[in-house]
């Protein structure tokens with residue numbers, strides 16, 4: 001097995017940190033805008049030097065307010081957390097190296113003028129999770145240094161969630177905008193089950209700028225097979241009950257990541273541990289249970305890693321799965337936009353304040369490129385709700401499901417009772433499939449029937465037979 005950066009004890013700390021991050025955030029976040037005293041000369045010397053002890057944890061910086069005399073200032077930093085952290089004072093242009101759990105480091109700030117400076121951990125999401133503090137240099141109060149406290153305004157939070165103090169405003173989605181020329185929707189077809197019974201799979205974790213809606217890009221955190229483009233959701237894996245999956249996760253990113261297959265029974269503190277950039281681990285399990293399962297990164301704050309795209313689906317077919325004409329996969333998830341090209345906004349994730357709900361990672365993509373089938377063909381759609389936080393009421397307008405399989409069990413199959421189903425209801429991390437046919441030529445919208453989300457990107461179309469394109473290149 002590969003190097004283990006976290007012992008079980010640290011893992012437990014990490015879980016606790018993940019579970020409490022939201023509370024830490026609520027109690028601990030103070031946004032401070034730095035305004036350095038204009039009258040203090042940066043060339044002043046001879047004021048002596050000072051060293052400030054700083055302790056990092058998941059997810060706080062202690063002390064919350066630190067002070068130093070004007071002049072040479074050095075931070076002596078210890079990471080008491082279970083994941084990588086650093087220290088950044090953007091107003092001084094200073095960022096420490098990433099410190100591993102248990103590691104010490106120093107950050108030489110140089111000759112610092114009197115003033116009040118915002119201190120954060122610049123690992124994405126960590127500032128929004130609570131890792132902010134204030135450094136007061138000199139007698140800032142009486143020397144005329146001015147400070148401005150922004151409190152917990154949304155704007156300040158957005159900046160912090162991006163892990164940058166130059167982030168700017170969140171990107172916005174125009175749900176009526178058409179994708180750019182050359183746009184290709186993600187292939188909605190379900191892959192065939194992997195051949196054989198032992199599956200050697202490598203997944204790379206990385207941070208990648210992807211388009212998530214027409215004209216809108218975000219730095220998504222992703223899984224991809226080697227040599228393939230990173231996507232959100234990650235690759236759809238598929239096998240049979242009894243198959244062994246031997247997955248090597250390689251962290252090709254710049255922050256820690258991990259993976260958690262809901263189809264497996266393994267120790268959370270071993271296979272699901274977080275690994276640092278450049279590290280890898282092997283996650284092996286036998287799929288003993290049929291299901292349409294979520295997989296995801298669980299690195300704290302897990303909400304940020306999942307909300308930022310680190311999820312996919314692994315399908316373990318039930319025995320005697322009936323033949324159909326088409327099989328598709330829809331992964332429903334939310335988008336919480338940060339500034340253009342930057343990571344999603346953890347504060348929005350904490351508040352269930354999504355900007356979009358999407359099928360297979362892109363706003364309304366199958367509205368603009370309908371999924372082509374023929375009338376009366378038998379269609380199976382696997383649906384997995386990867387959330388992180390919103391449910392799904394999967395519905396196809398203009399048809400009735402005659403087969404529903406949810407969370408490992410058939411809820412409905414064709415028989416003499418002639419039952420029909422209108423919605424596959426899924427909570428976050430649930431999955432299943434529906435089967436149906438489309439009776440006539442035409443277009444059939446696919447939605448989550450939680451209708452507030454339809455206008456936020458959770459809309460696609462099936463096209464049965466040759467029919468004229470809809471006005472505007474899609475449906476309504």
Ligand SMILES: [Cu+2]
Pocket residue numbers: 205221256257258297298299305310
């Ligand atoms: Cu991750």
